[in-house]
Amino acid sequence: MPPATSWAATLVRMTDPEPPRPAPAGPAHLPVLRDRVTGLLAGDLPPDARGVLVDATLGAGGHAAALLAATPPGVTLVGIDQDPDALALAGERLAPFGDRVVLVHARFDALAASVAPVLATAGPLLGVLYDLGVSSMQLDRGERGFSFRADAPLDMRMDTTRGATAADLVNGSDAGALVRILREYGEEPQARRIADALVRARPVTTTGELARIVRDALPAAVRHRSGRTADPATRTFQALRIAVNAELDTFRASLPQALELAPPAAHPGRPTGLRGGRVAVLAYHSLEDRIAKRAFADAARGCVCPPDLPVCACGREPLVRLLTRGAESPGPDEVDRNPRARSARLRAVEVLRGAPPTA
Ligand SMILES: C[S@@+](CC[C@H](N)C(=O)[O-])C[C@H]1O[C@@H](n2cnc3c(N)ncnc32)[C@H](O)[C@@H]1O
Known part of the structure; x- marks a missing residue:
């Protein structure tokens, strides 16, 4: 597999003359914890807010549609997916939002490079969503080779x-x-x-x-x-x-980029009254949840001086505040409607200050 940096992102504004390929018909994917995710990422924005939300795992565009519907027209959504079929499907679904949507064919470890051109004109960054793993379409389309329920070539590539x-x-x-x-x-x-x-x-x-x-x-x-x-x-x-799909390494490489790109409320040039950037992660197994848990806990940690030191000597302050207490899970009603939601764990943070420059 080529190194992440060589993955050229393909940007498509929804008003570009060449729209994405028509979406193949297929089963729906239900966005997990949709209203909670929308509240976390689209909440607390003034009615005239201008900025960018990134859905780093666009899939069928379920979360993206909810985010767009919940935000003012000045908010642009960048939808990233490495699966061309997912982009085509989401492109159709999000067409009513016109040029508020930018689709990017990329792997999300190229997050910073993928969103840079949009941030330059439509910024600042308001939030990033990761809804990790595979979509129902990928699992249910036997020919993609993800499932033992259908006999198909052994593929399993999202891209x-x-x-x-x-x-x-x-x-x-x-x-x-x-x-x-x-x-x-x-x-x-x-x-x-x-x-x-x-x-x-x-x-x-x-x-x-x-x-x-x-x-x-x-x-x-x-x-x-x-x-x-x-x-x-x-x-x-x-x-x-x-x-x-190098899923864990890719997520490990992407999450720090999201935390670094998301500006704090008091960022120079940021409109007053605009909250800090937020990052939300929906994980479906302990390996990926552990990566989010550790990264967020580390960023939320303040002073690390030994407890017997009378005054703080390290000067370390939290870079983020936790928006979820531990990991949140879907309730029984949602799991009944959507059994795939059973293992979901949601964590989210808001950026408070920029990371200190590394030596
Ligand atoms: C669980 S689905 C997202 C569903 C979406 N939230 C919705 O509401 O329809 C995950 C999607 O992320 C994509 N994906 C997974 N890992 C990725 C990566 N490293 N880079 C880009 N896309 C990725 C998959 O191709 C899949 O379409």
């Missing part, structure tokens, strides 16, 4: 225009590397057995083959363990998807 597929990974990695992927990204206790079975069965080219190999590799007692609700291949599919 179908570049990069190695899951088949490349399974067929090209040694057993040790596969074990690490399954353990680290899938927390799969049977990683060694599954990796050895995959190596023996190569080449593995379809999702159906992968699922069957994983199921056959597991001891019967594990396969039929009482209380097991998920398919035994679930962890393997999650692990490969995270590895193929």
Whole structure:
């Protein structure tokens, strides 16, 4: 996969002469904790606010549409996605908002470069949203190769225009590397057995083959363990998807950019009365939630002097304030309507001051 810096972002203003490709028909994606996310990112803005909201994971544009509807016309939304199909779908959905929308085909570790041209004319930055992971469309479209429920080429790339597929990974990695992927990204206790079975069965080219190999590799007692609700291949599919899309590294590289780009309320040149920039993260498994939790806790920490020091010598002040107490989860009604919301964890912060310059 090429380094993040070489990923050229493609910007499309919604009024540009060449609109995105027509969206393929497909199942809907329900935006998780939509009203809470909208309140956090679009809330507390004056009616004449001018600035930029970034949806770094545009998907079907559900959160983006809610953000646009909740903000004054002076607010521009930059929608980033690495999946060209998602951009096409969201482009259609957001067309009624006209030139308040800018679509960017990019991976979000290129966040700063992707939003710079828009901030230069429509800034300042008011907030950034990450709704991590895959969308329902990606999972439900069997041909994308994300799901063991359909038999399709083993792909799993969110960006179908570049990069190695899951088949490349399974067929090209040694057993040790596969074990690490399954353990680290899938927390799969049977990683060694599954990796050895995959190596023996190569080449593995379809999702159906992968699922069957994983199921056959597991001891019967594990396969039929009482209380097991998920398919035994679930962890393997999650692990490969995270590895193929470098999901954790990309998020780790992007989140500090969002915190750095979001200005504090008292930023020079920022209109008085405008609150600081906000960053919200919806995570769906503990690995990505941990990255947000640590980054936010670190930025929210003030004085780090030993407790027995009578006065502060470090001078450190919090860079952000936490807007959520711990992680917030959807209530039972939302989970009933949208089972995919079950594992969601929402965290958000508001930037209070700029980071001190690094030496
Ligand atoms: C959970 S969906 C977002 C759904 C969206 N909030 C909505 O309401 O429709 C996640 C989307 O983020 C995109 N995505 C995931 N990781 C990305 C990354 N590193 N860079 C850009 N897009 C990414 C996926 O392609 C997918 O379309």
